[in-house]
Amino acid sequence: IVENHGRDAHRLLSMLREVQRELRHVSPTAQQTVAETLGVCVTRVRAVVEFYSFLSAAPLGKFDIRISDSITDHMLGSRDIAAYLCDALAIRPGDIRPDGRVSMAFTSCTGLCEQGPAGLVNGYAIPRLTRERVDRIVELVNHDTPLSDWPEALFAVEDNVRLKDRLLANPVKPGASLERVLAQGRETIFEEIETSQLRGRGGAGFNTAWKWRFCYEGPEEVAVCPPGQPAAQAERYVVCNADEGEPGTFKDRVLLQSHADQVFEGMTVCAYLVGARQGFLYLRGEYLYLHQRLEGVLAERRRQGLLGEGILGRKGFDFDIEIRLGAGAYICGEESALIESLEGKRGVPRNRPPYPVTHGYLGKPTVVNNVETFFAAAAITLHGGEWFASVGTEKSKGTKLLSICGDCSRPGIYEYPFGVTISRILDDCGADDTLGVQIGGPSGMFISDKEFGRKLAFEDLATGGSFIVFDRTRDVLEIARNFTHFFAHESCGFCTPCRVGTALLKNLLDKIGDGHGAAGDLAELSRLGRFVRSTSHCGLGQTAANPILSTLERYPELYQKRLKTIDFEPGFDLDGALAIARRLSGRDDENAHLTQT
Ligand code: SF4
Structure with a gap:
């Protein structure tokens, strides 16, 4: 190997x-x-x-099953399904069966939020788990049926596109944008991207044209080229971030499943503009099932002269794309952590500056954009910047793809011009009696029913595309608890405020959720949350307390109701903590015990 x-x-x-x-x-x-x-x-x-959570130093079963622990899968019954599966396989979560045939564990979001409960078998996604489908899986496991012989229907993942606008309704034919680039030249296309005011679709919203220009004009020497010629090919890279791990987000999955050609076209346009010869698609490990299909699209593009040397016959326009798989680490969605991972290291976010656009992969200028950004860039190149910028708001031009799931009758992908209100979206997706909406995944914000007039836009509610609906049967504290567990699990451990802080937040919320909370705990939650937010190294830690702080601010009474009426309640079992000391000292008299009142 x-x-x-x-x-x-x-x-x-x-x-x-x-x-x-x-x-x-x-x-x-x-x-x-x-x-x-x-x-x-x-x-x-x-x-x-x-x-990486998908790598293991200890043996796994021949069939390694992982069930999604995401909040959206919980809402669709994943806990019951997991218990049913464990009973049927005679196994406990985290164990391997004594015959070595099967192991089972939980995993973070699998990106199948609107068709859960979902799981992975040897890394391959299986959506819509029901008891009947679990029975079938158990039968296949017990008969030792090779995974390649399992029924295809078990692995069928739907797109669920519900609403198309500018981008989804006008797909780009393979090569059409590249032909326009070659006909119009770099400066014209740069101007089109600038006119579109396209901002990165991952959530942070950095201006795409600026990022590409910084890379093109970066610290490497780039010879000035005659109009229409590609940039002198100093070492530069184009990276597509396909590591959408935010629970509730699955739009990139659909783009890669049904519009991969356009995503690769956008990357190739970018390569021409910045002068890169090599690109990478960093595909999250949970989307392993897309890998072969994507390799097929790349091979077809090479055959058509849309990748490789002398693209579309233009001498010197050389560019190819390699797919690299992640291995179950949410933090690798952060661009500098992603680059570390691409370099074969742990996905620990780098200190910034310098930014990847000047010092990225192997220290070279690197454009990192997400799947939706490249998808949009290909369309803008073909149809023009005005076409895209004619919808949206002043600071948020164009349309945004949303992944909508949770308590609604029509979950799926919706494309809206920026500026759409929350209430309009809720009407469209069939949400009823809604308590609130989590915008932008766990790192985003919980919006109450009093705020449904607010708009999705960078100037109001910015989002990477996750939109989870919660109706009034849901428990706000349990939602915050699930998200807080997620962050504690996904913290990369590099900096103390996040590594320790997320664990403390989780413990404190568990204490309140389990009915042991005291008056001082809410103040402590708030204080600790703000500390973790302001002192953590990267975006994960800086947003890890958002689920707690945003729900505490909107629903203080729901937290109050869960508290005991005393001022202080320890967060651990005092007497139990002394057990080791008692054993070592050989004492078990009355004075060697503490009573917890
Ligand atoms: Fe890692 Fe968290 Fe620190 Fe980010 S904030 S570097 S995820 S420990």
Whole structure:
């Protein structure tokens, strides 16, 4: 495996994924072998194995089943389904069955939020789990049926596109945008992207034209080219971030499943403008089922002369795209963590500045945009900036794709011009008796029914596209609790405020949720939440307390109702904590116990 990857340590994650596929785990011996063959320290290999949740140093079952623990899957009955599955397989979560045939665990969001409960078998997605489908899975496992022989219908993932606007209603034919680029030249297309005022669709909303220009004009020497010629090809990279891990987000899944050609077209346009020869699609591990299909699209584009050397016959216009798979780490959606992962390391966010646009992959200028941004850029290149910017608001031009799920009768993908109100969206998706909406996933904001007149736009409610509806049967505290557990699990552990703070927030919320909360705990939640927000290194920690702070602000009475009427209640079992001391000292008299009142 290591040889097949040219002993290139930057490909370590890909190697370890393959080792795991062959051996069902990455054993300490395998880690040692990989390290020695690569000529790197074994601790580097071990650190990568320990970082990614889809890699395991301990053996997994021949069939490794993971059930999504996302809030949207909970709402669709994932806990019952998981319990039913465990009973049927005679296994407990986190265990491997004694015969080694099957292991089962929970995982973070699988990106199938509108067709859950969902799970993964050996990394391949299975949506809409019912008891009948679970019975079928159990039968296949117990008969040791190879995964390749499992019925295709089990793995069928639907698109559920409900509303099309500018982008989805006007797909770009393969090569059409590139022909326009070559006919009009770089400056004209740069101007079109500028006129469109396209902002990154991941949520932060940085101006796309500026980012591409910074990369083009970056610190590397770039010769000034005659009009219509590609940039001198100094080393630059284009990276498509397809690691949408925010619970409630699945629009990129649909774009990659049904519009991958247009996404690759957008990346190739970008490559021409900035002068890159190499691109990467960083595909989240949960979308493994799309990998082969995407490789097929790339192969077809090479055959059509839309990738490779001399694209569309233009000498010097060379660009190709490689797909790299992630391995179950939410933090790799952060662009600098993603680049670390691409370089075969743990996905720990870098210090910024410098930004990836000047010092990205291998320290070279790198454009990182998400799937929807490249998809939109291809359309803007073909139809023009005015076409795109003629809808939307003053600071948020164009349309936005939303992934809508939760308590509504028509979940799926909706495309709206920016500026649409929450109430309009709720009407369209069939939401009824709505308590509130989580905008932008756990890192976003909980909006109460008093705020449904607000608008989706960078100047009001910015979003990467997640829109989760909660009706009045839902428990606000349980929603905040699920999101807080998510962040505590996904913290990369690099900085103390986030690593320790998210764990403390989780413990405190569990204490209140389990009925042991006291008056001082709410003030402590708020204080700690603000501390984690203001002192964490990256966006994950800076937004981890949002679910607590935004629900505490809107529904203080719901938190108050869960408190006991005393001033202080310890967050742990005092007497239990003394058990080790009692055992070591050989004492068990009355004075060796503490009573918790
Ligand atoms: Fe890692 Fe959290 Fe620190 Fe970000 S804030 S670097 S996720 S520990």
